[in-house]
Amino acid sequence: MADGAPPSTKTAPLGAAEVDVVVIGGGVNGVGVARDATMRGLKVALFERNDLAFGASGNSSGMIHGGPRYLSYDPAVTETSCRDSGHIQAIAPHLLFRIPFLVPVASSARARVLLTLMDAFFEGYDEYQPLKRGKPHTRLTPDEMRALEPGLHGDIVGGISFDEWGIDGARLCVTNALDAKERGARVHVGTTVEAIERREDTGDVVAVRWRDLRNGRTGRVTTSAVVNATGAWAPVTASLGGLTAGRARVRPGKGIHVAFDRRLTNYAIAARTIDNRQIFIEPWQNISVIGTTDDDYYGDLDDVVATSEEVRYLVQGIARVFPAITEARAIHTWAGVRPTLHAYGPHEDALSRDHRVVDHAAHGAPGLYSMIGGKLASYRLFAEEMTDVLARRFQLGASCATHKSFLPGGDEAVDPFDLAERLEIDAVAARRLVYRHGSRSRVIEERIAESPREAAVVCPCEPVLEAEVRHAVQGELARSVDDVSRRTRLGLGACGGMRCALRCGQIVAEERGLPPRIGREMAVRFLINKARARVVALGPEQARQEALAISSVRSELGVRELSLDGQAESEPR
Amino acid sequence: MSRRVIVVGWGVAGLAAAYAAAERGAHVALVGEGAGATSLCPGAVDDVDWSEREAAAAVVGAPLLAPALDDEVRAFVSTVTDWDLAQAGQPLPRLVATTGIVRTARGRDPALLDLGSVGDRTVLVPRAPRASWDADALVASLRDEAPGVAFEAIGAPVLRFADEARIADADLAARHDDDARLAWLAARLAPHVERAGRPRAAVLLGPWLGLAAGRAQVLAARLGCPVGEAMASQSLVAGLRFERARDRWLARSGIELVRARAVGFERTGEVCRVSLRGAPALEADVVILATGGLVGGGLVYDPPEHRAAPDGPEHVRAPFRVRFPIDGVRVGDGVAAGVASSVFGPVLDHAWPRAGAAGSLERAGVLAGPDRAAAPGVFVAGDVAASEHRTVLAAVHAGLDAGARAAAIEAGERRKTALFA
Ligand SMILES: Cc1cc2nc3c(=O)[nH]c(=O)nc-3n(C[C@H](O)[C@H](O)[C@H](O)COP(=O)(O)OP(=O)(O)OC[C@H]3O[C@@H](n4cnc5c(N)ncnc54)[C@H](O)[C@@H]3O)c2cc1C
Numbered sequence: 004m005a006d007g008a009p010p011s012t013k014t015a016p017l018g019a020a021e022v023d024v025v026v027i028g029g030g031v032n033g034v035g036v037a038r039d040a041t042m043r044g045l046k047v048a049l050f051e052r053n054d055l056a057f058g059a060s061g062n063s064s065g066m067i068h069g070g071p072r073y074l075s076y077d078p079a080v081t082e083t084s085c086r087d088s089g090h091i092q093a094i095a096p097h098l099l100f101r102i103p104f105l106v107p108v109a110s111s112a113r114a115r116v117l118l119t120l121m122d123a124f125f126e127g128y129d130e131y132q133p134l135k136r137g138k139p140h141t142r143l144t145p146d147e148m149r150a151l152e153p154g155l156h157g158d159i160v161g162g163i164s165f166d167e168w169g170i171d172g173a174r175l176c177v178t179n180a181l182d183a184k185e186r187g188a189r190v191h192v193g194t195t196v197e198a199i200e201r202r203e204d205t206g207d208v209v210a211v212r213w214r215d216l217r218n219g220r221t222g223r224v225t226t227s228a229v230v231n232a233t234g235a236w237a238p239v240t241a242s243l244g245g246l247t248a249g250r251a252r253v254r255p256g257k258g259i260h261v262a263f264d265r266r267l268t269n270y271a272i273a274a275r276t277i278d279n280r281q282i283f284i285e286p287w288q289n290i291s292v293i294g295t296t297d298d299d300y301y302g303d304l305d306d307v308v309a310t311s312e313e314v315r316y317l318v319q320g321i322a323r324v325f326p327a328i329t330e331a332r333a334i335h336t337w338a339g340v341r342p343t344l345h346a347y348g349p350h351e352d353a354l355s356r357d358h359r360v361v362d363h364a365a366h367g368a369p370g371l372y373s374m375i376g377g378k379l380a381s382y383r384l385f386a387e388e389m390t391d392v393l394a395r396r397f398q399l400g401a402s403c404a405t406h407k408s409f410l411p412g413g414d415e416a417v418d419p420f421d422l423a424e425r426l427e428i429d430a431v432a433a434r435r436l437v438y439r440h441g442s443r444s445r446v447i448e449e450r451i452a453e454s455p456r457e458a459a460v461v462c463p464c465e466p467v468l469e470a471e472v473r474h475a476v477q478g479e480l481a482r483s484v485d486d487v488s489r490r491t492r493l494g495l496g497a498c499g500g501m502r503c504a505l506r507c508g509q510i511v512a513e514e515r516g517l518p519p520r521i522g523r524e525m526a527v528r529f530l531i532n533k534a535r536a537r538v539v540a541l542g543p544e545q546a547r548q549e550a551l552a553i554s555s556v557r558s559e560l561g562v563r564e565l566s567l568d569g570q571a572e573s574e575p576r
Numbered sequence: 577m578s579r580r581v582i583v584v585g586w587g588v589a590g591l592a593a594a595y596a597a598a599e600r601g602a603h604v605a606l607v608g609e610g611a612g613a614t615s616l617c618p619g620a621v622d623d624v625d626w627s628e629r630e631a632a633a634a635v636v637g638a639p640l641l642a643p644a645l646d647d648e649v650r651a652f653v654s655t656v657t658d659w660d661l662a663q664a665g666q667p668l669p670r671l672v673a674t675t676g677i678v679r680t681a682r683g684r685d686p687a688l689l690d691l692g693s694v695g696d697r698t699v700l701v702p703r704a705p706r707a708s709w710d711a712d713a714l715v716a717s718l719r720d721e722a723p724g725v726a727f728e729a730i731g732a733p734v735l736r737f738a739d740e741a742r743i744a745d746a747d748l749a750a751r752h753d754d755d756a757r758l759a760w761l762a763a764r765l766a767p768h769v770e771r772a773g774r775p776r777a778a779v780l781l782g783p784w785l786g787l788a789a790g791r792a793q794v795l796a797a798r799l800g801c802p803v804g805e806a807m808a809s810q811s812l813v814a815g816l817r818f819e820r821a822r823d824r825w826l827a828r829s830g831i832e833l834v835r836a837r838a839v840g841f842e843r844t845g846e847v848c849r850v851s852l853r854g855a856p857a858l859e860a861d862v863v864i865l866a867t868g869g870l871v872g873g874g875l876v877y878d879p880p881e882h883r884a885a886p887d888g889p890e891h892v893r894a895p896f897r898v899r900f901p902i903d904g905v906r907v908g909d910g911v912a913a914g915v916a917s918s919v920f921g922p923v924l925d926h927a928w929p930r931a932g933a934a935g936s937l938e939r940a941g942v943l944a945g946p947d948r949a950a951a952p953g954v955f956v957a958g959d960v961a962a963s964e965h966r967t968v969l970a971a972v973h974a975g976l977d978a979g980a981r982a983a984a985i986e987a988g989e990r991r992k993t994a995l996f997a
């Protein structure tokens with residue numbers, strides 16, 4: 004739905020400027036719009052100041068869920084999420100994996116009643132399940148619950164199972180961006196928009212000014228429309244166009260996750276925090292994840308990190324249903340900020356997960372739009388709504404087809420075992436490769452056929468092959484070790500990048516024709532930032548690994564190098 | 577009557593302690609099991625963090641020359657290990673890492689190539705399809721790091737069997753213990769060396785040249801030019817060579833080696849009793865604790881939240897402890913030991929070193945006085961002690977000092993405590 008009356012009736016001629024639309028933000032909503040608008044024939048340039056999926060989109064719970072949580076107060080969100088989840092599955096089947104949930108019900112005076120109520124509630128949710136190929140819920144006895152999940156703790160009267168899907172949010176963003184690019188969009192990563200220029204008389208947007216944050220290059224691109232898809236940054240971005248921040252207000256909500264080595268449970272399990280919030284442990288790709296928090300955020304959006312308090316709060320809640328979590332090995336944390344629709348007063352968890360297109364014509368800025376709110380699960384629909392508005396502005400007839408055409412890699416299934424045999428690589432490596440790239444794993448296969456040494460494993464934890472690292476730089480817009488990690492999960496295993504970061508930096512520098520020193524700086528920056536995210540959840544085994552990594556870095560790099568401390572390495576122009 | 581000393585831990589600190597105590601006539605039993613930091617070391621032998629020294633040298637604008645070392649440190653290194661220490665006043669060796677970094681060290685495993693010794697030769701770097709070896713990337717980065725030296729990636733086949741693209745560095749290194757295999761390698765490299773004009777060539781390989789002992793010199797003699805390895809922090813090769821040298825010294829030193837894990841400590845009157853897993857207990861006048869830090873397994877980080885009950889930790893406890901428990905030994909990370917300000921454990925935001933300052937994981941260790949005494953009859957040395965430098969030579973120095981003090985506790989003999997002479 005479009006917000007802010009009166010809606011813009013003004014239209015703009017196609018091709019009047021260098022591009023028709025500038026999309027600001029390379030999160031799932033920005034890349035979704037870039038793809039849709041390009042498919043409908045618009046000339047698009049997308050600017051992402053950090054990296055694709057740097058914000059909420061790469062730091063979410065990684066679930067394409069219908070959000071039963073919203074069923075009671077926001078059923079529309081549940082329905083749109085479920086419907087769009089079905090579409091996402093259709094266009095990128097390789098990226099989705101099933102995450103069945105268990106909700107244990109602890110024994111108490113009201114437990115039976117509660118279980119019956121939940122049973123009825125999930126019956127309601129079952130109605131939406133066919134939209135996303137989900138299975139109906141089941142009511143389980145305590146014995147059945149324990150048979151499914153032997154690590155479950157406590158005196159339970161039974162529970163419920165229901166069905167959800169998982170996704171790698173970063174891969175989702177990358178595939179959308181690549182598709183847009185292959186269809187003609189310009190995609191600039193590491194490039195921030197610094198100003199949105201508007202005509203003094205009419206207020207129309209005419210151009211944006213950008214700056215490449217790594218090499219300092221600046222430029223200007225003329226455009227007839229600007230989409231502010233910067234998530235929690237939206238108010239900041241609106242002010243770059245001379246609007247008050249309040250015109251694109253969000254209520255930023257920080258959420259963190261803790262990753263544990265390996266899959267610890269068979270199912271995702273719901274639990275409650277000390278303040279009665281719902282949290283979960285989920286097996287996700289090759290790790291286990293616990294999440295999440297939701298707290299109003301007032302800090303730096305380009306540098307969001309989990310704290311040890313947040314970690315302890317989550318572990319405490321999970322321990323009550325799955326006590327072994329206190330012995331498990333935490334290997335990583337991540338944090339993101341939700342761009343939630345603004346409301347003053349409600350508790351964070353009660354905020355709407357709906358989304359809204361704001362047409363700033365109502366604020367005297369025709370051609371400027373902001374996308375506020377949303378979820379990964381409904382990004383495609385949100386992008387469609389936004390592009391419909393653009394289509395009206397440019398008087399385009401073409402209707403949305405993003406749910407009908409495959410995302411890169413989604414068109415054909417590749418058998419990982421065949422691939423493993425052909426490339427003479429480990430089956431696990433092949434399986435992970437196929438997960439991330441779908442049919443595009445052939446591109447990597449071709450690289451290896453050309454240069455067999457690229458079958459070498461760079462990151463043994465994930466694992467990631469040399470060919471995939473090179474492909475991330477050549478074909479997926481990665482510019483740093485961190486970018487490669489976001490695309491491949493390189494360096495996010497138990498060793499914390501100790502075994503791969505420097506090698507990856509070497510490859511990135513080589514592929515980009517940069518001096519080797521810059522590759523090393525990228526590696527150091529990655530090591531420091533990831534270490535900072537890990538140490539807030541440190542246990543005995545990881546502490547030992549951490550000490551080993553520190554010694555190893557000291558030995559090879561020297562601690563002087565560690566003083567880079569989070570700043571971006573600067574590249575030659 | 578000579579003193580009876582038990583040294584627990586057979587990393588470089590424990591060996592140095594055993595050496596110094598034995599030199600002073602003590603009866604020494606060395607208790608060791610497992611591999612620690614010394615076995616993981618890539619072969620660079622440092623006194624202080626090398627990058628700090630290079631930064632200091634850059635400020636002074638002077639070349640990096642080797643500072644003098646304590647005589648006993650030198651004697652220990654040449655008796656017990658194969659390492660090579662630069663003579664005082666000479667240039668420091670310049671070592672190459674497989675990641676393309678060049679750095680100085682106070683000494684080295686002699687199998688490592690010293691770039692300082694290649695002069696105006698061209699360093700040939702053979703290509704090999706191994707994950708941790710990319711000759712072209714290495715050469716690109718070395719040209720940057722060592723602008724005065726010429727490097728060239730070459731196509732000499734250095735892997736003989738197909739599996740060698742994948743096996744661990746240490747397995748490949750072990751194959752070069754074999755003379756015939758080393759001759760094969762020399763024959764593959766010789767034409768390239770000739771082509772480069774023999775006196776004008778040097779060869780850089782991965783950490784592959786022998787496990788029983790470094791074979792770089794043998795290969796160099798065959799080829800008639802300098803040959804050496806690049807170091808790799810995860811290869812274990814230099815560490816395994818250290819272990820072999822250690823075992824050879826122990827076999828000829830007369831020191832009683834007890835291959836077992838120390839699991840308990842008791843003190844009755846003047847007698848220290850160390851119980852062992854799978855071996856009879858030992859008794860002595862003094863015990864030297866040299867069990868390594870977090871990496872070696874001598875220290876454990878075990879915050880109360882770990883394995884806590886669902887409702888949270890039931891006891892507040894110090895987050896660091898020594899794995900081999902000794903009554904009265906206190907552990908800290910540079911701050912006062914045992915003071916807790918959270919039921920759950922500390923907040924380790926500064927676990928990693930930054931801008932020169934050691935992180936809390938490196939600072940953690942047994943607190944001891946300047947005489948290295950941690951409890952009555954107990955001395956500490958090496959990574960297990962809360963100390964300033966986590967380097968091989970700092971551990972050696974501490975071990976020698978602790979050994980000397982243990983052997984001569986009543987005689988009141990005092991050693992200089994500085995690492996440098
Ligand atoms: C903890 C957490 C868990 C979540 N779990 C789920 C879930 O399981 N399922 C689900 O469906 N949804 C989930 N969400 C919600 C979902 O992740 C977000 O709603 C969605 O990713 C928002 O995407 P976006 O593109 O609007 O914003 P973002 O992904 O935040 O992207 C905004 C981008 O704009 C860039 N940017 C900012 N300023 C500029 C500028 N001036 N120039 C250029 N670029 C700029 C930023 O670098 C950033 O990359 C979760 C969110 C969080 C925080």
Ligand SMILES: Cc1cc2nc3c(=O)[nH]c(=O)nc-3n(C[C@H](O)[C@H](O)[C@H](O)COP(=O)(O)OP(=O)(O)OC[C@H]3O[C@@H](n4cnc5c(N)ncnc54)[C@H](O)[C@@H]3O)c2cc1C
Pocket residue numbers: 551554555557558559584585586587588589590607608609610611612613614615616617618619620621622623809836837838839866867868869871872873874899900957958959960965966967968969971
């Ligand atoms: C990856 C890495 C790279 C490094 N690089 C360098 C470098 O380039 N230059 C440099 O100078 N230094 C380097 N260091 C540091 C250096 O290796 C250490 O500071 C030094 O080796 C510490 O020696 P130690 O004897 O105190 O401990 P360790 O070598 O850890 O020895 C402790 C030994 O005690 C054994 N042990 C423990 N508990 C018991 C028990 N209860 N009973 C019996 N035995 C026990 C352990 O198994 C181990 O063998 C590096 C360290 C690491 C980990």
